[in-house]
Amino acid sequence: MKLDDIDKRILRALQRDGRMANNDLAREVGLTPSPCLRRVKLLEEAGVIDRYVAMLNPAKIGKGQTFFTRIWLKAQDEDTIEHFAAEVAKLPEVLECYLMLGDCDAMVRVVAANIDAYRRFQSEHLSRIKGVQNVKTDVPSQTIKQTSEMPL
Amino acid sequence: MKLDDIDKRILRALQRDGRMANNDLAREVGLTPSPCLRRVKLLEEAGVIDRYVAMLNPAKIGKGQTFFTRIWLKAQDEDTIEHFAAEVAKLPEVLECYLMLGDCDAMVRVVAANIDAYRRFQSEHLSRIKGVQNVKTDVPSQTIKQTSEMPL
């Protein structure tokens, strides 16, 4: 899909505020409400806009700390990986999970209240997944930047 | 702030669909529209709901690949870190940046069209930031899970 300048302005605005009123959005991008809304619907149908979500403040719901954990599996065959992926999908504390090229086999991003809660999670859930050989956790001490806004 | 069961249902729903109509949300959580909207506003004012955003499909805007890069700095003094943070903040391709405890000094998450585009970005931008001594990139080959939904 081809995105012109107005489309990009719409996407930038909706990435900042996904609940912005269409009238305000229209004014910001230099259109009247109707063609503006039409473009938004087209962007949704084309899948450029995947979904709208509410972002919660992790600290306010007792999930203030993020942890990155690199994982090494005992083997890299399909069964081992499938099983690992299925188990990880069940854990709501795991927000992201990637299979990796190179050094480690997988990487997960976990949220928890603090490092003690995380250690418990790691030993009781992550390490117990069949096929997991070793894990190494990287702990952020400070967040410099955290956004979901794609560059356009 | 204390969250009862209805609040949690509201948060779960809005994390799935941040643009859900209040009428539908009310029906889903078992309230009429007015108290439901009141609760949503309270959750927003309390900062539990931080913001609403549109999530774009990275592949559809030429940012289909994610890269995790661990960074080692030449020094860990405040000036070096401040400067690094300021430079990273300017780079829209960097969606996340954390200072780390332990092994590396910082970790960034970068989006790019593909690995070639990323390599260019790394050598032209990341590595040129003053104070950056070494970088090591972890490349996801497959995304198993990727969500912004906090466990409640």
Added chain:
DNA sequence: ACAATCTTCGCAAGCAAATTGCGCCGAAGT
């Protein structure tokens, strides 16, 4: 145990915003 108070609900009316159809204008192609 009873009364006062506080909280949170549902209802209903008024209001604002989203949505749709239609005519118009400009760009591109013949």
Added chain:
DNA sequence: ACTTCGGCGCAATTTGCTTGCGAAGATTGT
């Protein structure tokens, strides 16, 4: 120069948001 097509703006309709108010249930203090 004429035709066609795409995209805009206007206006009417519908839909959903918003707010004030009275009632019901829970809680606290006497």
